[in-house]
Amino acid sequence: xxxxxxPLAPEAFAGECLAVARxxxxxxxxxxxxxxxxxxxxxxxxxxxxxxxxxxxxxxRNAPMFGPPGTxxxxxxxxxxxxxxxxxxxxxxxxxxxxRAAEPVAGHGIIASRRGGRTGPDSLAGPGRLxxxxxxxxxxNGRSVxxxxxxxxxxxxxxxRVRCGPRVGIDYAEPAHRDAPWRLAVTDSAWVSHPxxxxxxxxx
DNA sequence: TCTACGATCTTT
DNA sequence: AAGATCGTAGAT
Numbered sequence: 001x002x003x004x005x006x007p008l009a010p011e012a013f014a015g016e017c018l019a020v021a022r023x024x025x026x027x028x029x030x031x032x033x034x035x036x037x038x039x040x041x042x043x044x045x046x047x048x049x050x051x052x053x054x055x056x057x058x059x060x061r062n063a064p065m066f067g068p069p070g071t072x073x074x075x076x077x078x079x080x081x082x083x084x085x086x087x088x089x090x091x092x093x094x095x096x097x098x099x100r101a102a103e104p105v106a107g108h109g110i111i112a113s114r115r116g117g118r119t120g121p122d123s124l125a126g127p128g129r130l131x132x133x134x135x136x137x138x139x140x141n142g143r144s145v146x147x148x149x150x151x152x153x154x155x156x157x158x159x160x161r162v163r164c165g166p167r168v169g170i171d172y173a174e175p176a177h178r179d180a181p182w183r184l185a186v187t188d189s190a191w192v193s194h195p196x197x198x199x200x201x202x203x204x
Numbered sequence: 205t206c207t208a209c210g211a212t213c214t215t216t
Numbered sequence: 217a218a219g220a221t222c223g224t225a226g227a228t
Contacts (some may be wrong), residue, residue, distance in 0.1 A: 042211070051211070061224060079221035081212050098211055128212050169211050193212095206228075216217080 005030065005154035010146050012153075013069035013088050017095035018043040018182060020088040024097055025186055028156040031134045034107030036124060037156050038099060040185040040192045042167045044085070046095035049182075051173035054094025063142075065094040070146040070153075074131075074138055081128030084136050086145060086153065100168075100183070101125040103191035105156075126193040161187035165198040 005028065013020055021043040029036050044052040053062040053075075064073040064087065071087040073096050085096040102124050104111055111133045115123040124133050131137070136151070145153050164181040171178060181200055185192045 044211075053211080056225095059225070075211090076221095076223065078210060078212050079223070083211060085211085100211085126212070167211070172210085207226090209224090210222105213220090215219085 005152075007146055007148075007152040007154055008070070010068060010070040010144075013086060013146075014090060015088065017045045017088040017097065020086075021097045021182075021184055022162065024086070024099075024153070025162060025184060026156045026158040028105060028154045029099070029102060029134065030152040030154055031136070031150065032107075032110075034110050034134060035105040036102035036111075036130075036134070037105050038102050039189040040099075040101035040125070040183070042098040042100060043088075043182040043184075044096050044098060045182065046089060046093045048177075049173075050177045051167060051170040052094060058094070062094060065096050066092055067142065068144070070144050072140045072143050072145055072151060074136060074141040076138070077128065082131035082137050083127050084131050084134070084140075098127060099130060100127045101185070101192050102130055103189060121191045125191050159186040159189075162202050163187045163198040164200050164202075168194055168197065 021041045024038050027038050054065050064071050068091040073085040075083055077083050084099045087096045089095040111123055112119050114133050124130050145151050164184045166179050167183045
């Protein structure tokens with residue numbers, strides 16, 4: 001019997017958003033019997049990021065993003081898909097990391113059943129697919145992932161290399177933010193959405 | 205109240 | 217290339 005993995009502490013999320021995003025790659029999301037390794041993320045930065053939901057200030061929807069680091073921010077997109085974000089930086093600053101893709105570690109059968117029998121990257125690559133595979137919905141919005149509960153983030157296997165490129169689906173943002181390479185992914189993982197849209201290897 | 209529009213995915 | 221599907225935000 002091994003001890004259960006230790007969840008990341010709030011301090012792990014309290015740093016600058018893009019740096020936290022980079023460190024979240026390779027970490028594990030633990031949701032009951034299902035464990036996945038994060039392979040793709042996007043940083044929504046603060047305060048100068050016109051793609052960020054918080055760019056024009058606090059609203060009822062984005063309020064969880066101003067909460068303490070390690071808070072889950074879950075919202076519905078296109079009336080259909082749930083998007084899972086993890087809040088970064090100190091409370092009061094609206095910055096978060098969108099979790100866009102992951103690869104399975106445990107609970108393959110549960111994932112497949114939630115994804116209509118799919119077992120390949122189609123089951124976990126893309127933020128809506130990931131949320132569906134983990135059964136994530138608005139019930140988790142505003143909850144901490146640092147305390148025992150329905151979702152945890154734990155240390156995993158860090159990536160050897162990272163690639164990056166512009167974030168997906170934010171053409172409405174100002175050009176400087178639309179084009180900024182704030183989407184990061186584990187190089188060599190097949191469990192990544194839009195694999196053709198990366199522009200750089202390991203910018204840091 | 206009314207309207208427009210998504211940090212997407214699926215099917216055509 | 218476009219429909220699904222609905223909460224949010226900004227305008228009226």
